[in-house]
Amino acid sequence: MAENVDGCVKPSKGPIIAGPEIPTTDTVQTREEPPKMLARVGKPAPDFELSALVGKGFKNVKLSDYKGKWIVICFYPGDFTFV
């Protein structure tokens, strides 16, 4: 049975931010410096791709792959914390 190949470190894109000076919509870039808050209600949600536990396995999740659905994302301070 084929197992997913996985290493100790698996890069994920993190925030996917459209380059502001590049007008083409299909061009995205990943920023090097700490990104600023971009989330605003009524505006497009900031996209991202992160590694994740999905079911029993690991895979990368890209938020915009779920475009067309209602999405809720919940940030929380940490695994094994109390609240």
Added chain:
Amino acid sequence: MGVEVFAISVDSRFSHKIWQEEELSKMVEGGVPFPLLSDSGGRVGSVYGVYDEEAGVDIRGRFIIDPDFVLRAMEVLTPEVGRNVSELIRQVKAFQHVRATGEVTPSGWQPGKPTLKPGPDLAGKVWKEWKPENAF
């Protein structure tokens, strides 16, 4: 309601896996049914305004995104107070109702409660349609 849920912290996917197996699966049979995402370094949390640089964690933030990928709601709390899932569900139902009908949901709206139809006839007449006790 048809909602995709994602939980995000700065923990690694390995930590997520053990948390799911060792603790969450004892709260929810089979573990929580949504993906646990790993925001190493809080890069995504920074973009969503929830990354606490001093603590190095993403604080409690919750965001609702509609099918057009527009951010509809955000709620951010410091870590010691937990969320109200009923309020999250109420907000999702309200946004879904607004999207489906074009009506708007006044303060305290719950499914089944009256909505308002915005327009010139309603201006100055909301007091006839909506009473303060409806807020609760």
